[in-house]
Amino acid sequence: MNKKDYIKAVDNITAPQSLLDKIEALDPPAKKKAPMWKKITAVAACFVAVIVAFSGVMGSTFKAESEDRADMMVENGYSNELYADDAIGDVADGGSFTNQSASGTGSSNGNPSMKAPNRKIVKTASLSIRTKNYDTLITALNQKIEQYSGYIEQSQEYNYDNASNRNANMNVRIPAENLDKFIEELAVIGTITSKSITSDDITDSYIDVESRIKALETEEKTLLGLLEKAENLSDVIQLQDRLSQVRSDLESLKTQKQSYDGMIAYSGVSLDIQEVERVVEGDDTFFGEVKEKLMNNLYDLGDFFREFAINFIAALPYIAIAGVVAVIVILIVKKKKNK
Template sequence: MKKTNGKTKKALLIIICAVLVATLLLGFCSCGTRVLETKAYDTAETAEDGEPRYVSELSRVSMGENYGYAAKALDDSAYESTEDGGKSAARNSDSMPKSDYKQTADAALRKLIRDASMDIETQKYDEFYSALGKAITENGGYVQSSNEHGSNYNYSQSRSMDLKVRIPADNLDAFINSVSSIATVTAKSVSVRDVTGDYIDTEGRIKALETEYDALLAILAKADTVADLITVQNRLTEVNAELESCKSRLKNYDDLIAYSTVTMQVYEVERVTAPEPETFGGEVLGKLKDNLIDIADAARAFAVWFISSLPDIILLALFGTAAFFIGRRVIRKRKAKKQKTFDKYVNSGKTEENDK
């Protein structure tokens, strides 16, 4: 019995060892296969010129369908954007750390759109408008749009104006300071939008489309059949339309980057908004002052209304007085008539009694 148990244990150990060995062999084979597949994929995918070996000439022509040229365009833009610093950085790229080189290139290529908005109050509307025009001219800007609101015969209100001004981006801060010095700015905001990625992608897209366009022209010159001519012409039309769209997009970006847009709302007020006090006492005094000013404004408004309405008040008083006297006279006549009738009736009754 013991011999049988010993043989059984040995058999189990042999089976377990065989399974482990088989598992290890399969694992090594799998790893080797993956390594070979990876090497084969890398070898098949990349050639000496950096392009896939299996890419045909026709697919190279249509590289505008992807961004294969984007990386090259980015590098070209990095060197072209800085004539001196960019080339020296390229020559010294071995000695410069990669992270520092990338930061330098990013700083040179960064495309920022800066815009601002301002809410302005002024007690001297006409003087402010003149000073604002001078500030715009001094900073090299221009008025893009202007919309002014004022009072009319039936409705009186303070004047206001909505403005959109284009100012060179380098002079934006100076312009904001100039406006703040000639009026009270109650609200101000400055926004910065980084369009570097989209700008560089658009540049790369333009270069890819131009390359495709030139290649299509070369193919068009060698086309033999009408079908080939039509196909190439159609593709040329599509590429040209997309190329113009990308160039227009880039031109719009250049304009927005070079000139900041300042949106202003200008309000004519009788008194400007005071800054918020920091202490409790200052807040109480400020509110008390506002209430006294409101009372004075109300009294002034009533006095203005009363004086300006005197002709109407006098006319109404005359009509009212005349109506009062006329009405009283009519009432007195009616009373006298009734009294006379009553007296007559009473007297006639007494006469009849005396006759009896």
């Protein structure tokens, strides 16, 4: 029995299908392609800009614009194939989006003015924060939550690496009107590496619940009126039966309305806090990435010198002994020469 047998035996251990299924089920359905999107849009925008400039130089007229657009689509399609061969459908959309922004309409996010009064909006935010001073950040964070009359719904802390690599996940609720200010303040106390804010319009379901409550309340009143007038027992029993059903429906609808109100009044903020030795800001632009990689390499270089210095200092006793030996040898050699 030896090492090879052991390796063979362990090779035979593989994760059973049941486990694979369980883990796969954990995978949250998510906005998978977001970063890819940005890249595609950026690349497509570059193409469009280049082509627009080029066609301008060539002196093409407005009449030729439609043809140019067709060309652009081809170019965009090509760039898509290059960068994301599994997202061809998405690419066409990306292309038309960049066309719009390139032609200067810039209407992609001009929505605020369209907000109708009394819309029921549920806002949620999700932030990743990195910090060098974990404890300070947590203290400041708690202060901010209190200041904006929010509260912590859930909080978990991990520390699996070493002491300077702590991790926390928090779900915080902040009054919706304070959300923006709260996020602004967070950017001051830590470095936000990713941020997403979603607004979910639940007006339709909210109105639906409200109107059902009204209808049931009316029915309740009618039933009560009928009940007063009812004379025979079977009528009374039937009416009360219906009444109790109406009341239980009302209860659950009111609870739902309350939970909607809660969701609207308090925005959920999920925070992912990471302690790092140094903060690298997330930046998707070309220079941003160059900067990030450069910083990483500089950091590694610094790390190398640090290690070198540590090893050098650690080796000092040996160096000292070697030095003493060398001096003695030199002295002996000199004395012999003098003789």
